[in-house]
Amino acid sequence: MKSDLVTVNLPYGKRTIICKLPSQKVRGILEPRRMESMLAPGEVLLKALERPIGNVRRLRDMVRGKRKILLISSDQTRPVPSRMTLPLLLNEMCSKEAEIKLIIATGLHSPPSKSEMEEKYGKENLERFSETIVHRSSEDEEQFCVGKLSTGMELYVNKELAGEEILTVAEGFIEPHFFAGFTGGPKSILPGVAGAKSIMFNHSATRIDNPLSRSGVLEGNPIQEEMREASSKAGLRFVLNVILDENKEIVRAVAGETLTAHEVGCEMVSKYSKVSALPSEIVVTSNNGFPLDRNLYQMVKGLSAAALTVKKGGVIIIVGECIDGVGHAKFQKMLEESESPKELLLKIRSGEIDEEDQWEAQILAKVLEIAKVIVVSDGLKQNVVERMHMLHAATLEEALDMAFKLAGPEGKVTFLPRGPATIVA
Numbered sequence: 001m002k003s004d005l006v007t008v009n010l011p012y013g014k015r016t017i018i019c020k021l022p023s024q025k026v027r028g029i030l031e032p033r034r035m036e037s038m039l040a041p042g043e044v045l046l047k048a049l050e051r052p053i054g055n056v057r058r059l060r061d062m063v064r065g066k067r068k069i070l071l072i073s074s075d076q077t078r079p080v081p082s083r084m085t086l087p088l089l090l091n092e093m094c095s096k097e098a099e100i101k102l103i104i105a106t107g108l109h110s111p112p113s114k115s116e117m118e119e120k121y122g123k124e125n126l127e128r129f130s131e132t133i134v135h136r137s138s139e140d141e142e143q144f145c146v147g148k149l150s151t152g153m154e155l156y157v158n159k160e161l162a163g164e165e166i167l168t169v170a171e172g173f174i175e176p177h178f179f180a181g182f183t184g185g186p187k188s189i190l191p192g193v194a195g196a197k198s199i200m201f202n203h204s205a206t207r208i209d210n211p212l213s214r215s216g217v218l219e220g221n222p223i224q225e226e227m228r229e230a231s232s233k234a235g236l237r238f239v240l241n242v243i244l245d246e247n248k249e250i251v252r253a254v255a256g257e258t259l260t261a262h263e264v265g266c267e268m269v270s271k272y273s274k275v276s277a278l279p280s281e282i283v284v285t286s287n288n289g290f291p292l293d294r295n296l297y298q299m300v301k302g303l304s305a306a307a308l309t310v311k312k313g314g315v316i317i318i319v320g321e322c323i324d325g326v327g328h329a330k331f332q333k334m335l336e337e338s339e340s341p342k343e344l345l346l347k348i349r350s351g352e353i354d355e356e357d358q359w360e361a362q363i364l365a366k367v368l369e370i371a372k373v374i375v376v377s378d379g380l381k382q383n384v385v386e387r388m389h390m391l392h393a394a395t396l397e398e399a400l401d402m403a404f405k406l407a408g409p410e411g412k413v414t415f416l417p418r419g420p421a422t423i424v425a
Contacts, residue, residue, distance in 0.1 A: 011289030054257025185262025295327025302419030
C-alpha cells in the first residue's frame with residue numbers, strides 16, 4: 001500500500017523548494033497561523049497612520065515647526081516594503097519649513113550598493129529626500145554620545161540625530177527576533193543607527209546567554225529592554241511598523257509612539273506566530289527566503305529556531321540561497337579558527353574573542369552543541385561550510401539522505417518552514 005505524502009513548501013531566495021516525505025516519517029509542521037487582512041496593503045498603512053497609537057498626534061501634525069525631519073529605514077537585508085511605505089510617510093511628513101533626510105539603518109551590516117538602494121526604496125522615492133545617509137557604525141566621527149543609559153552603556157548614535165528642532169521617525173517591520181525578542185520599534189535606533197561600541201555593549205556574550213534573550217520575549221529580555229531605553233534616549237518619536245504574511249505582503253500595521261505602538265504590534269505577531277515544540281531527530285527549516293537568506297550570517301536566525309525543537313544529537317537542515325555567501329568575514333573567521341563549537345564558546349565567554357559578530361558566532365556554536373547542521377545552498381561552497389563546522393548538501397534530497405544516515409532510518413522529521421517568523425515555545 002502506497003503511503004501518503006506530506007508536502008511542505010520552503011522559502012528559498014525568491015522561489016520555493018517543495019519537499020515531499022512519507023507521512024510516517026513526519027512528526028509535524030510548525031508554522032505561524034495565517035494572518036489575513038480584509039484591506040489592501042495601502043489601506044492598512046493609511047488606517048495605521050490616521051489612527052496613531054499612544055500619546056502622540058498624527059504624524060502630519062507632529063512635523064509642524066520642525067526644521068529637520070529624519071526618517072530611519074531598515075537596510076537591504078530586511079523585507080520592509082519601502083517602495084509602498086515611503087510615499088505615504090513622505091506625504092505625511094511634507095513640510096515647507098523642514099528638510100527631510102533618509103537614514104539607512106545598517107547597524108553593523110555592509111552598506112547597500114546604489115542598485116540595492118534603488119531596488120528597495122525606489123529611485124523616485126529617494127529623489128524626494130534632501131539627502132540619503134547610509135549609517136556607518138564604525139566611523140566614530142559620524143557618531144555623537146546621547147548620554148549614559150541605566151545599564152552603564154554610553155549610547156552613541158548617528159550625529160544627524162543631534163539637535164533640538166528635529167523630529168525622528170522610523171519605519172520597520174515586526175517579526176520574532178532570535179535574541180531581541182522582536183524586530184521593529186526600538187531596533188531602528190539600537191542597533192540601527194548606533195555606534196559600533198554601543199552595539200557591542202548591547203550584544204555582549206553574557207546577554208546572549210541570558211535565557212530571556214530569545215524569540216518572542218520582551219519583558220525581562222535584557223537586550224530588548226536596553227534597546228527600548230536607547231530609543232527613548234535618542235528621541236525616536238514615531239514609528240510605522242508593518243507585519244507581513246508568508247508572501248511578504250502587508251497584513252497589519254501599527255503607527256504611533258515608538259514603544260506603545262511596538263508593543264501592540266508584538267502582541268499581534270505573538271498571537272499568530274507562537275507554536276509548541278515537536279521534538280524530533282531531524283528538523284528542516286529555512287530562513288524565510290529573500291532577503292533574510294541573502295547570507296549565511298543571517299541564517300543563524302532560522303537555525304536558532306530549529307534548535308528549540310530538535311532532539312539533542314539530532315540534525316538540522318536549513319535551506320537558503322545565500323547570494324552574498326557567508327556575508328560577514330569576522331563571523332566566518334571565528335568559526336574557521338576554532339577547533340570546535342565548544343572551543344569557540346569558551347573563547348567568547350572568557351573574553352578572548354571580543355569583537356563584532358561574536359554574538360552570531362556564539363549562537364551558532366550553541367546550536368552546533370545541540371545538533372549537526374546541514375546547509376542546502378547554491379551560494380556557498382562545500383569547503384567553506386565544512387570549515388565552519390557544518391555540512392553542505394547541493395539539494396534538499398541529498399541533505400535528507402545525509403540526515404537519515406546520521407539520525408538513523410527511524411528518525412522523524414519536524415518541518416519549520418519559516419524559521420525566523422516562528423516562535424517555538
